[in-house]
Amino acid sequence: xxxxxxxxxxxxxxxxCALVLLAGGQVWVRVQEPSGVAAPTGGDLSPVLTxxxxxxxxxxxxxLATKGLGRxxxxxxxxxxxxxxxxxxxxALGDDTVAGWLGEHNVLHGATGLPWEAAPLWxxxxxxxxxxxxxxxxLAVVRGGRWAGMSARYDxxxxxxxxxARAQVTEDRALWDALDRGDDPTDRR
Numbered sequence: 001x002x003x004x005x006x007x008x009x010x011x012x013x014x015x016x017c018a019l020v021l022l023a024g025g026q027v028w029v030r031v032q033e034p035s036g037v038a039a040p041t042g043g044d045l046s047p048v049l050t051x052x053x054x055x056x057x058x059x060x061x062x063x064l065a066t067k068g069l070g071r072x073x074x075x076x077x078x079x080x081x082x083x084x085x086x087x088x089x090x091x092a093l094g095d096d097t098v099a100g101w102l103g104e105h106n107v108l109h110g111a112t113g114l115p116w117e118a119a120p121l122w123x124x125x126x127x128x129x130x131x132x133x134x135x136x137x138x139l140a141v142v143r144g145g146r147w148a149g150m151s152a153r154y155d156x157x158x159x160x161x162x163x164x165a166r167a168q169v170t171e172d173r174a175l176w177d178a179l180d181r182g183d184d185p186t187d188r189r
Contacts, residue, residue: 003148009140012132016056017053018129019125021054022125023042023122023125023126024042024049024126025041026041026125028041028042028118028119028123029045029098029117029119030116030119039116040102045098046091048087049089049092052084053085053129055077055081056085059075059077059078059081062074063075075136075138075140075141077137079134079138080137082130085133086130102116
């Protein structure tokens with residue numbers, strides 16, 4: 001159950017990050033007139049979208065590599081990244097934000113006060129991705145302690161593995177000591 005839940009969490013949270021990244025690169029505003037006027041993408045209107053989505057992806061990897069309190073802390077950071085994506089999506093289509101961007105980037109056309117309308121698909125996709133990121137972060141905080149960690153081979157040596165390592169060092173030392181005495185350690189007489 002733990003592995004299945006963990007990998008479902010990875011997929012859903014990564015999907016949320018990918019949706020925010022995808023939506024941030026798409027045009028969010030249609031300029032009604034004149035033609036040839038630059039239209040902004042979600043990333044233009046809200047520069048926070050790409051960084052928080054990338055931070056969320058890095059957080060997924062960090063959740064896989066940590067355990068316990070560290071995993072919960074990373075989960076909280078993923079939830080905060082999702083909240084940042086949601087806030088960025090919400091503020092991106094404000095009248096002042098869009099009008100300011102259009103005015104700055106179309107000044108050479110002499111265009112001011114351009115009529116525009118929101119392209120509703122991409123802000124909705126970004127919002128859905130933000131919700132998945134928030135949910136993934138909260139789930140990592142609440143249930144992350146039950147998920148399996150990385151393999152024990154990445155942990156510090158201890159117990160029986162430590163005993164094997166110490167035995168190997170002792171055996172290696174005996175070989176070097178034999179060489180120092182002038183004996184051939186490969187001679188089995």
